[in-house]
Amino acid sequence: MTGHRARQWKVRPRAPEAEQRLIEAGTDPLLARLYAARGIEDPGQLERRASALERPDSLLGMEGAVAVLAGAIERGETVCIVGDFDCDGATSTALSVAALRAMGARATYVIPDRFRFGYGLTPGIVAEAAELLAPDVLVTVDNGISSRDGVAAAHQRGMRVVVTDHHLPPAALPPADAIVNPNQPGCPFPAKSSAGVGVVFYVMAALRARLREDAWFAARGLEEPNLNEVLDLVAVGTVADVVPLERNNRILVHQGLERIRAGKARPGIRALIEVAGREPGHLRATDLGFVVGPRLNAAGRLEDMSLGIRCLLAEDYREARELAAELDALNQQRRSLEADMHDDAVEALADDPALAERHGVCLFREDWHQGVVGLVASRIKERLHRPVIAFAPGDGGLLKGSGRSVAGVHIRDVLERVATTHEGLLSRFGGHAMAAGLSLDPVHLDAFGDAFDRAVRELADPEALTPRLETDGELGPEELNLRKAELLESGGPWGTGFPAPLFQGRFRVGEVRVVGHNHLKMWLFPEGGDYTVEAIHFRGAPEGRAPELEEVELAYRLEVNTFRGRRNVQLVVEECRPAGSGL
Known part of the structure; x- marks a missing residue:
């Protein structure tokens, strides 16, 4: 089965001058470090009043x-x-x-x-x-x-x-x-x-x-x-x-x-x-x-x-x-459909390894639901770190496609290139940098797949197709506490284009067990620390078994976990790899 492409971890660059200006304006040093790595150069950019x-x-x-x-x-x-x-x-x-x-x-x-x-x-x-x-x-x-x-x-x-x-x-x-x-x-x-x-x-x-x-x-x-x-x-x-x-x-x-x-x-x-x-x-x-x-x-x-x-x-x-x-009931139905369609997509990639190596990937099944193809495209995009378009049968005999892209590849521009270089291939399209929709005659599906792949090759910087995970560097063991987690929570709102803080660090594993169906709950000793901190890695045990881990390198978010009125600090793991793996 085709797995996720291994991501290179890279610390976000930040401007020291901007960081210092923010600190001098009264911003907490940790937040100043994070803001400077997100292009904030002046305290006025952080204003949140209506x-x-x-x-x-x-x-x-x-x-x-x-x-x-x-x-x-x-x-x-x-x-x-x-x-x-x-x-x-x-x-x-x-x-x-x-x-x-x-x-x-x-x-x-x-x-x-x-x-x-x-x-x-x-x-x-x-x-x-x-x-x-x-x-x-x-x-x-x-x-x-x-x-x-x-x-x-x-x-x-x-x-x-x-x-x-x-x-x-x-x-x-x-x-x-x-x-x-x-x-x-x-x-x-x-x-x-x-x-x-x-x-x-x-x-x-x-x-x-x-x-x-x-x-x-x-x-x-x-x-x-x-x-x-x-x-x-x-x-x-x-x-x-x-x-x-x-x-x-x-x-x-x-x-x-x-x-x-x-x-x-x-x-x-x-x-x-x-x-x-x-x-x-x-x-x-x-x-x-x-x-x-x-x-x-x-x-x-x-x-x-x-x-x-x-x-x-x-x-x-x-x-x-x-x-x-x-x-909520409809959402449960949607999740079930999405899971089945995602499994179909992964199976298609396993059956045709060359498909996963394309720069732009197109997927189609006769029994897919046109309302869910965008979610499947998003998940496969995350898996391959490639622009992906998933198609389903639509009305009037046309296929309905929904595409998702990676940072640095403007998918609407890609579709524009296809439309201008292959007149009559696309019935209709629209969208923006990261997402797009289109209609396509089924007889053109293979030709479109080839044209889409070529257009991505022509327009994309190869660096954009190299999967990377950007972090904000390391936190000291003394910073893995509730006060810092609350500080980070208050520093947002975080989201697209202003990503939530993500840190990396090495930890010794004290205890690990599976919770739910496939989540890993861990108790970790931070490097240089003599205490444990709780961590959760959602879907970290895909086979439902706890792996044998002694020392790990984590990319994680430091968050406040609220449960039954109690608040405690928790590491939410984005990626976990054995210490010293060199990935």
Whole structure:
């Protein structure tokens, strides 16, 4: 069976001058060391107050979008949100509907069924929205930047269209009445890594300001909505969409997390956290991606995302809890499907070793589920450290593919290269640096696989395809304590583009045993220390047996483990290898 490619451990470089400036500004030396290794050069980059957020007025197209929406609200017209079927799309939709209704708008929503309509504002979903809801204005969230045909179809029916999106735009933009996307040409907004939910949060903030200027709230006795109340949605969607946590996104996620930890989250998010068995008061940013996000995504992957949006919009906790339980059950079903499909993929790699040696890898099975192929692509990408696209049968006789890439290989650019050098090969594609989706005629699958491999070879720096594990170096034995773990926890939010601290070190093994089905629990003596520290290596015993270990080198995270009200320090092992193995 094809195993994981061995990763080289490398300590992240950091700028000593930046580290010293941070220390002089009062930053703890350990955090200063970590921040300097993540490109932080000035204490201002670490600001987490909401007042430090970028202003909405620098988003190109904002004035036009607000004019369309404010006019629709003031005329009593119906505004329909057209979302996406992933977590970013669900949180964007829920935020928009909640904010618009709080402003007195007649707001509704429609979510494309991925199996009937596919992604984005298609003519099919425009027709369905027109028939069921008869809206005057369509607003896309987390999609729309590539929807030329859908916008044209809406205009033919007399609807105005506002596109809000964050994905990379095509050469020709859709003929919408307004477009708000920080990545569209000419947009000066500095936070280019905003998620879809972040973009529409800004649209709602600017709309509220416009309605305030128009005396809309005062004239109708409406309480002006507090948009801090939707920051829990912004945090969930931002983390779940795996966008880089640059300064503005870190502020948004921090503010949303603070609301959740303080017990101020909306009922749906509280219910999703509860069904996962987590405590809101100790939630981390990563929990939003691994706990809340998958349960929302399960609805869009296996059925349709309306269930997730109903949960997020629920005002009654009992209703939210029932909907969260349904989402949790769907997530269990998704996990089972994913496990089976992952086993199929690993078997395919074992049967064809040459496939695993390609620079770009394509996988397909007739019985795979199109809603889960992206997760399989992600897991195989981690295994091979190569861009991977997994395909499943779709509607209309086409294959639906979902791709995931490694840092340094922009998968949408790869697909662009394939499309321009092999005209007619791709039916449709879109995405961003690390993830993309596409449609393909089955007769072109082999040709596409070869073209994808060649395009990755041509565009990728070979160094990007060398698996590496970046660490923050070693901690002294005196630093492996609860106080340091709490310091690291408080220094976030950590996530994509601002990775959680990962350390390396040598330990003598005191005791080791298997917990659960395949996790390793270890008690370790740090080098130079005379005490033991607990460690957990999830899936560290794939055969269900504890290995014989005497001395190990670990790449690990220093975390706070909260269990039954008690907090203790724990090493969460990312990678374990025998000491002196030289890997």
